[in-house]
Amino acid sequence: MIQFLPTLPAIVGSFLCTTPVAAQSVVPATAQPVALLPAPQSLTSAEGGFTLTAISGIAIPAGDDGARNAADRLAELLPRTGGPNLSIKPHGTIRFERVPGIAAEGYRLTTSSSGATIRASDDAGLLYGAVTLWQLARPGTGGTFIPAVTIADGPRFRWRGLMLDSARHFQSPEFVKRLLDAMAANKLNTFHWHLVDDQGWRIEIRKYPRLTGVSAWRLPATAPGAPPLPRTGGFYTQEQIREIVAYAGKRGITVVPEIEMPGHALSAIRAYPRLGMGVPLPRGVESDWGVFPWLYNTDEPTFTFLQDVLDEVMALFPSRYIHVGGDEAVKDQWKASPKIQAQMKSLGIGSEDKLQSWFIQRIGRYLAAHDRRLIGWDEILDGGITPDATVMSWRGIDGAVAAAKAGHDAVLSPAPILYLNHRQGVTAAEGTGRGELITLAQVYAFDPAPASIPAEQQRHILGVQGNLWTEHARTEEAAAAAIFPRGAAIAELGWSKAPSDFSDFIRRLAPQMARLSKLGVEPGAAVFRPVTTLSPDGAKAKVILSGQAGLPLRYTIDGTAPGGASPLYSAPLTLTMPTRLRVASILDGAAQPGAIDLNVTAATVRRRDDTELKLCTTGIALRLADDAPAKGPRAAFLTDIGNPCWIYQAAPMDGVRSITIDVGQMPFNFQIGHDVDKIRFRTPATPAGEVEIRDGCEGPKLAVLPLAPAARRPGVTRLTASLKPMSGAHDLCITYTARGVNPLWAIGAVQLVTAP
Incomplete structure (x- = not known):
């Protein structure tokens, strides 16, 4: 598993002698620009480089398991994007070296005509150096060419995360592994796994088999009179979870599990009604979306249940942090319960929010006694929390500001800007999700160090995280397209000292999207997909084109695929009808994903x-x-x-x-x-x-x-x-x-x- 970085000032201090990539990079006019994502802290390009072939080899220090892991990951990645199969050799062209004095997760990479050297002080740094070297590789004459560069790099924040909701819709273990591969390719280091919610319980708890026997499954809702849909669901066995956690660890990723409480508890109550407030569950309610009123009760047997669950969770996940949710706990059932009200009076608790605080603090003390730290959504601030609790701020950044000012660590994960269940494009090709548009450019423009958090409290901001809630991401393909490429923008927000301009990000994103596709995660193409607005213009059609990326749009009307030499769109088109119109965003002379092909007719303009x-x-x-x-x-x-x-x-x-x-x-x-x-x-x-x-x-x-x-x-x-x-x-x-x-x-x- 990775180790978290020191505080932000220490990270920044370790790079005081470097210059941001945009200022220092010197690229020969004849060379292809280096396209790394996230952008490194410092990069200098030089003439030349070297060519990797199957005989090149990788050299690692004897007995260094971390270097061996980094070498294995590099050897695994290169063939997946067209590179050679490399083996460990005493005098390999690629060399990993362990050196002191480099900040956690940081590395130094030097490439020249004689090969590549990756230096780091910790395992994560060696791994990230390998990822960067993989990104540098491109097809060349007689093998894979690696351009000559000197890079000094390390992350801005210690927490660079993505959250996957597996409770609303279940994803296969194979998909989770592919997602972890994609995260590692972007130097994301925290996988927040939302395993429990009203609609499903996805983690095997051996002491309570009904949690998965009953609540891992449901019949999807259908309209009145519609044919019933087959049962859906699934769960992860403890063996599968151990395998996924180990898989993540080899890629520098910590898996943080989430077990929701005291709200979002319907799946547990469905399996074991004694855990709830005695309010009956309507048939099929587990297939609804939204905020449910069913809460855990506060009886001692319920805390015994939660502690038993957490015991098995902690045995599976070595993460220092255990997420307990704490959000959207509607208190109506607590307010209506004479038993709860009597308990509040005996404890001297004056409100239901204070009762939730008491509930969460009790769980926090249990985790602390097992050397773990509680993290929860920003509602855990309501009524007060234990001193060592960490806040994940989702209701804007206010929760993070309040947490930092109170001396608590916080992770910025604000809705809607970092909520990946929002649509990212305006066309029908973008699939389902929240209706409000959150584009890649909006995510990239997010400031993870706002001025509203005083400089002396910035050290409490651990980092940033994007969240995918899957109510409306029914398939794994939909989940992948919702997460990326916005997840790549979040990765750069968390890694790079200061984001460069969006156009430069797009230049570096295009090859990264191609790499992710090779890893089995197909990013959404909304940022590159042209948008057409059609209207009649007398007997002809008026066509207005636009796009998110700010790239040139080129089109054809002769049926051929558009490319770098096709007509450039600069003003609305007037076309006879019918006409076959094909349009693509063009970068470096090549058409990008999301090109459109449509027939403009008297019908389509209306x-x-x-x-x-x-x-x-x-x-x-x-x-x-x-x-x-x-x-x-x-x-x-x-x-x-x-x-x-x-x-x-x-x-x-x-x-x-x-x-x-x-x-x-x-x-x-x-x-x-x-x-x-x-x-x-x-x-x-x-x-x-x-x-x-x-x-x-x-x-x-x-x-x-x-x-x-x-x-x-x-x-x-x-x-x-x-x-x-x-x-x-x-x-x-x-x-x-x-x-x-x-x-x-x-x-x-x-x-x-x-x-x-």
Whole structure:
């Protein structure tokens, strides 16, 4: 396992004699620029380099297990990205050396025509030097070329983390290992594993087998009348967990487990009802999303249960930190319990928040007695915490500020900016998640050392962490695409002294995304994917292109794939119809992932999918997957579940005679407390309800499309209605009537149909 760094001032002091990479790098005009991620603290490029072949070899100090591990990791990585298979040799071209005086996790790397030397004082530094050397490798004549560089490097923060929620949706052990590989490739060193939540219990606890026998499984929610979906779930055996922890350790990664308490406890209560407050669990509630009201009770047998669980957890995870959650504990059941209220009075506790503090402090003392440290979400500050507790700040940075000022260590993990369950692109290709957009550029611009934390308290900021909550990341592919490339930006925030400009980050990100793909983790392509806005322009089509990366957009209309020599987009295009339009972001003359290929026709310029429609409100905006089919791709819908209402802005109504709307129904499986009572619909005229289209949300009704043909049908149904002739552009407001929230209807696409 890695060792954490000293305090931030000590880290910074160890690099006072270095210069940031952007200022010191000297790259010959004829050389390909070095593209490392995260950016090293100091880098100087020189002419030349050397070529690796299968006979090059790696030399390590005799008996140095840490150097051997670093050499093994390098030997494993190189072939996966086209390099040679290397073996350990006494006089290898690549040399690992153990030297004193380099800060924890830091390293020195020198490459020249004679080979490469990696020096470090600890195991992690040797490993990170190997990762950097791997990133330097590129195909060359007769082998793999390593350019000549001198690098002095080390991290800015000691905690550079990602959190994976395996409770809402289970991921295979193989995926977890691939994710760990991707983390190591970005010098991320902390894997926060969210193993327990209302929807699932994923860790085998041998003393309590019902936790996984019952609560590792559930039937996914479906809309009324829809075919049932098969049981889903899974759990990690203790043997699998030990294997994953060891796998992570060899890659310099500490695994921090999370066992939620006192809220998010439904899975434990479902298995052992005696742990709860005696409030019955509705059938199927474990398949809901949101904030649940079921809490652990505060009886002695419940603490015995939690301590037994933590005993087995601590035996599996050598991490110094054990995460206990502590967030979103709705206290209604405690408030309604005469027994709890009597206990509070006997303990002299004046509020339910103080009772939670008492609960968490008791667990903290138990962990401390076993030489572990408690870490929890920033709600653990409410009511006071033990002096050695660490705070993970998710409600903005305020929790970290409060923790630092009170003398507590803190990890910055603020929502929404470092919450990777938010959409990262605006097109339908980006999948499901929270509706609010959090782009790669926004993540990269996050300041992990804000001025609101006084300089003398900055030492309490351990680092940064991105979190993936998986309510809406149903598949491993969706999880990977949500985490990366934003996880690479978080890695640079945590490692580099000061981020460089975003355009330089993009230049270095492109080859890193290709490396991650070779490691079996396919990053999302939103940052490179062009965005098209189509509209009719008389008999032709007007096309506006944009993109997140700020790269040149090049296009073709002859069917060929766009490249560095294709026409450059500089102003809106006017195209005859039909035309096949292909567009790509271009970097160093090459097309990047996410290139688009679409047919521009009289129909497509009058079509808007769910992501192109404007939500009337964004109170609880989500992009949700349909509940059918059981296997294979599913439709997705962007909606505000608190106010399902969409606007087709500036709809071109000249010549339009009818409208078709693709609709889907989903279960309303959301725990949103009393807010559900605020959701209002117009009264339906028919049992199944109707889609209504208005000219502006307060304007006259233009069309009514009965939902009866779509009711109780899985998948997407297309509804059609005639429209009276209109001219000009109009904002079409689309809502539906209903007698309740379940099912939840959503719009997949709207098509305006012109007269033949």
